[in-house]
Amino acid sequence: MLREITASSLAEAAGIIKNGGLVVFPTETVYGLGADAFNAEAVKRVYAAKGRPPDNPLILHVNFFCEIEPYVTAASETTKKLVGSFWPGPLTLVLNKSEAFPKDACMGIDTVAVRSPSNETARKLIELSGRIIAAPSANKSGKPSPTCAAHAEADLAGEADMILDGGETAIGLESTVLDCTGAKPLILRLGAVTAEQIESVLGVPVSASGGGNGTPKSPGVKYKHYSPEAEMTVVKGAKTDVLKYFTGILNGAVSGRPVGFMAASTVSRRLLAEKKWECLPGIASAWKTVYSDAEFFLFDMGPEKSPETAAKKIFSILRHMDCCGAGKIFCEAFDESGAGAAVMDRLLKAAGGNLTDLTRP
Ligand code: AMP
Ligand code: MG
Numbered sequence: 001m002l003r004e005i006t007a008s009s010l011a012e013a014a015g016i017i018k019n020g021g022l023v024v025f026p027t028e029t030v031y032g033l034g035a036d037a038f039n040a041e042a043v044k045r046v047y048a049a050k051g052r053p054p055d056n057p058l059i060l061h062v063n064f065f066c067e068i069e070p071y072v073t074a075a076s077e078t079t080k081k082l083v084g085s086f087w088p089g090p091l092t093l094v095l096n097k098s099e100a101f102p103k104d105a106c107m108g109i110d111t112v113a114v115r116s117p118s119n120e121t122a123r124k125l126i127e128l129s130g131r132i133i134a135a136p137s138a139n140k141s142g143k144p145s146p147t148c149a150a151h152a153e154a155d156l157a158g159e160a161d162m163i164l165d166g167g168e169t170a171i172g173l174e175s176t177v178l179d180c181t182g183a184k185p186l187i188l189r190l191g192a193v194t195a196e197q198i199e200s201v202l203g204v205p206v207s208a209s210g211g212g213n214g215t216p217k218s219p220g221v222k223y224k225h226y227s228p229e230a231e232m233t234v235v236k237g238a239k240t241d242v243l244k245y246f247t248g249i250l251n252g253a254v255s256g257r258p259v260g261f262m263a264a265s266t267v268s269r270r271l272l273a274e275k276k277w278e279c280l281p282g283i284a285s286a287w288k289t290v291y292s293d294a295e296f297f298l299f300d301m302g303p304e305k306s307p308e309t310a311a312k313k314i315f316s317i318l319r320h321m322d323c324c325g326a327g328k329i330f331c332e333a334f335d336e337s338g339a340g341a342a343v344m345d346r347l348l349k350a351a352g353g354n355l356t357d358l359t360r361p
Pocket of ligand 2: 136137145
């Protein structure tokens with residue numbers, strides 16, 4: 001059951017965390033499944049509820065850096081600058097644990113990932129519980145992250161002790177994860193805070209871990225992620241070429257499972273002009289058409305110049321595709337500059353790396 005956010009539901013939620021229970025709560029990125037980070041039993045329940053691989057560590061949530069300070073080694077200048085510039089907000093820092101870090105908490109590894117959410121409900125929950133809250137995204141492992149309470153309920157009803165409904169999340173993509181334990185900071189996961197923003201604060205180039213040696217620095221990156229049920233393809237190319245490709249699929253209709261299209265506004269509008277589509281009830285900028293016995297869905301991801309809009313929509317579109325029973329999804333690629341990098345990262349992960357590049361001869 002979803003709970004409205006009131007003083008009393010927040011107090012109840014804080015009590016649940018203190019007593020070792022699990023609470024789904026909104027953050028500005030996506031919904032989290034929270035538990036007392038230093039209660040090993042509660043953290044075990046988080047892994048079980050999500051079906052999360054045991055070697056994929058959790059992000060800890062605090063309101064202020066001083067709350068994690070005793071449990072990590074002395075903060076470097078880099079860490080201080082980043083905390084000063086980006087907290088509270090969607091930047092997770094990987095730091096070295098200090099001796100004081102409870103041995104049985106948060107796996108056996110030497111590092112810990114921590115961030116300070118800006119969402120008011122998340123902050124209130126941390127404050128009222130008086131705990132550091134470990135919270136992965138509130139979805140079943142491998143499913144798209146939840147950007148509204150109903151998504152979390154669909155995955156975790158019965159497993160969470162309470163679900164706080166804070167409406168749609170402001171950002172819609174998970175935090176940027178930055179490893180600060182090496183000589184140079186390294187982006188382990190792209191997110192709302194861009195490499196360019198981090199570089200401008202630190203004054204040095206920041207690279208993203210591309211993996212390659214088989215032992216990813218961020219354990220989470222090796223797992224299949226954000227996957228819809230459908231087989232998904234990201235299609236990269238000039239607008240006219242992407243449109244031609246999508247129109248070819250539309251006109252070559254064969255009956256079977258529905259086909260879903262995801263595109264930025266220009267391609268969406270032109271695709272809409274190709275057939276007679278009807279609006280999907282209750283969903284903004286989504287349409288359906290039936291053509292020669294085949295069913296097609298179209299979801300507009302917003303203006304191409306606004307990857308932030310796409311970021312907000314991606315996970316809920318992927319969940320809608322599942323509800324529509326889509327067997328195949330074709331998604332227009334986004335430009336990878338700025339916030340577009342994180343959008344493309346999620347799209348390609350959802351597609352299992354399946355990219356059709358029309359710019360190549
Ligand atoms: P989520 O489950 O969506 O909250 O994602 C958490 C991300 O943070 C995953 O990619 C984890 O692998 C990463 N993470 C958490 N703790 C650490 C850590 N100590 N070192 C590196 N990455 C971490
Ligand atoms: Mg997750």
